[in-house]
Amino acid sequence: MRLLIITSSFHPVIGGAETYAYEVARAMAELGHAVTVATDVPPGGHAGVPVIDDPPGVHVERLDGHRLLLADPSKIYWEQMAFGVLPELGAVVERAHPDVVLTNSLDTAALGKTVASTRAFPGWQPSTSRPRSANRWAWAG
Numbered sequence: 001m002r003l004l005i006i007t008s009s010f011h012p013v014i015g016g017a018e019t020y021a022y023e024v025a026r027a028m029a030e031l032g033h034a035v036t037v038a039t040d041v042p043p044g045g046h047a048g049v050p051v052i053d054d055p056p057g058v059h060v061e062r063l064d065g066h067r068l069l070l071a072d073p074s075k076i077y078w079e080q081m082a083f084g085v086l087p088e089l090g091a092v093v094e095r096a097h098p099d100v101v102l103t104n105s106l107d108t109a110a111l112g113k114t115v116a117s118t119r120a121f122p123g124w125q126p127s128t129s130r131p132r133s134a135n136r137w138a139w140a141g
Contacts (some may be wrong), residue, residue, distance in 0.1 A: 002034045004098035006089070006115070008107040010039040010060065012051055022055060024102065029057035035135050036061060036096040038089055059096075063088040082110065089115065 001034035007021040021037065031037045036058045041047055047064040054060050069075055075084075095113055101119075103112035 001028075002097055002099045003028050003102060004093065004096050004100070004115070005035065005037045005102045005104070006108045006112050007037065007039050007104050009042070010037055010062075011054060012042055021104050025058045025103075026055035029055060034096075035059065036092065038063060038092045040064070046130070061092045064091070085111065086114065090118075091140070093119070 003025075005021050005025055009018050010017070011018060013023050023040075025035045025037050030092060035058045037058060039060065039062055041062040041064045042051065045051065045062060047062050049062070051060070051062075063085055065088045066080065069080040069084040070077060072080075089111060097101075098115075098119070101112050101115050103109050
């Protein structure tokens with residue numbers, strides 16, 4: 001299985017969401033799954049630079065291109081925070097070809113939903129059987 005974990009921050013940042021993502025990534029890689037983590041660069045870090053003690057067997061992609069958009073005064077700051085990462089994340093998705101996408105916070109839920117809606121995950125489709133359910137996913141199998 002190919003797993004993509006989308007998390008707003010990751011090791012070496014310490015916190016509950018970061019620890020959860022780290023432990024899931026580590027455990028799934030130990031079980032032989034291909035694991036990619038898409039996350040922001042840590043404070044003082046740079047994209048493409050490995051961090052000491054990342055989980056073995058886990059490919060961590062630290063994204064920072066969206067930060068340039070935050071400096072552009074013609075951009076709406078909130079929109080760039082929420083959606084400026086999509087081009088970089090799209091490239092990660094193309095490289096990882098995930099079978100499963102895991103998000104671990106409200107910050108990343110919309111990004112995970114966007115990824116899921118653009119990929120043909122077997123058995124999943126938008127649910128239309130309930131009122132106001134356009135944003136829900138239901139098992140189709």
